[in-house]
Amino acid sequence: MNFPSGSRSYSRKSTGVLLLVGVLAGVTVGGGVGVIAASSSKMVTVxxxxxxxxxxxxxDGNCAKTETSVVLNQTGVTGKTGVKGATGKTGATGKTGATGAKGDTGAAGTNGTNGTNGTNGTNGATTNSQVKNICGANGTTACAVGLQGPGGGIVFMTPSTLGNTSGLFFEAAPSTWSSQSGDPTSVWCNNSTELLGVASATGTGAMDGATKTAVMLGVCTSGAANLADTYTATVNGVVYGDWFLPSKGELTQMYVNRDAVGxxxxGVYWSSTEKDANNAWFQDFRTGRLPDNYLKTSNTIRVRPVRAF
Structure with missing residues (x-):
């Protein structure tokens, strides 16, 4: 392949001139005339x-032995890595990604040690399942004066008894409630010569012995009320511990039905009713005399508990 005759530079033997001629002169490429430019990025063999x-x-990039090969646009040796540029500014924070799927439930932990046992609660009150108007030793008879009551005593007053506004039945403990020798004796209260607030007017028949007994127990460390309160009776598996010292009205009614009670x-018996700060009422079962009074802390007479139901 020959350069056009218009160029005079082809006769120069200098390699540098040959390269310059190769860059500036036209050569036949693929049967035509082309220009090999210094700015071409394609590697060309001349x-x-x-x-x-x-x-x-x-x-094909190959020259004959009689030719000198000149490669244009040949990639040179990789230069040294330039100095590291300054770190650019931190970009803006990206949006929070979507929440990931819920992970599997972890394995169950081991059981903790047992706590200490709590203290036992107080026992509940004992209830009486006895029907209130059924009496008798066999528990099948309607209650009446002279019959055995639910607590093992003898009924001496019913809701229909004159003066009984409580609506309750009353039974007296048997004479052997304390011992086989009969009713025990005691002072009314061992340590009080003051009015306790359990007085009733002469001749009244208030059926409030349970209330009066509770007042006495709050003051007296021993005496008639304390004896009555300590009595319990167990009948058919039920424990009856709600006995009290009868009031003057209750004691009088017990005297009226003394033969039925027996x-x-x-004897002479204490009531839970005070007359004044120094005296309390009693009932004389010997003479049938109306209730009278004795000194609370010095006179010693008999005690018979009762209960209401």
């Missing part, structure tokens, strides 16, 4: 005849 310096373009003999 063959120069060693005798005539005639240049030709080698499509076991009194010739």
């Amino acid at each position: 063959c120069a005849d060693k005798k005539t310096n005639v240049l030709r373009y080698a499509k 076991g009194f003999g010739s």
Whole structure:
């Protein structure tokens, strides 16, 4: 392949001139005329005849032994890495990604040690399942004066008894409630010569012995009320511990029905009713005399508990 005759630079033998001629001169490429430009990015092999310096373009990149090979746009050796540039500014924070799927439930932990046992609660009150108007030893008879009551005593007053506004039945403990020798004796209260607030007017028949007994127990450390309160009776598996010292009205009614109750003999019995700060009312079962009074802390007479139901 020959350069056009218009160029005079092909006769120069200098390699530098050959390169310049190769860059500026036209050569036949693929049967036509092309321009090899210094700015071309394609690597091009040019063959120069060693005798005539005639240049030709080698499509396959190979030159004959009689030619000098000139490669244009050949990639040079990689240069040294340049100095590291300054770190750029931190970009804006990206949006929070979507919430991931819920993880699997972890394995169950081991059981903790048992706590200490709590203290036992107080026992509940004992209830009486006895029907209130059923009496008798066999528990099948309607209650009446003289019959055995639910607590093992003898009924001496019913809701229909004159003066009984409580609506309750009353039974007296048997004469052997304390011992086989009969009713025990005691002072009314061992340590009080003051009015306790359990007085009733002469001749009244208030059926409030349970209330009066509770007041006495709050003051007296021993005496008639304390004896009555300590009595308990167990009948058919039920414990009856709600006995009290009868009031003057209750004691008088017990005297009225003394023969039905039985076991009194010739005795004098305390009531839970005060007359004043120094005296309390009693009932004389020997003479049938109306209630009278004795000194609370010095006179010693008999005690018979009762209960209401």
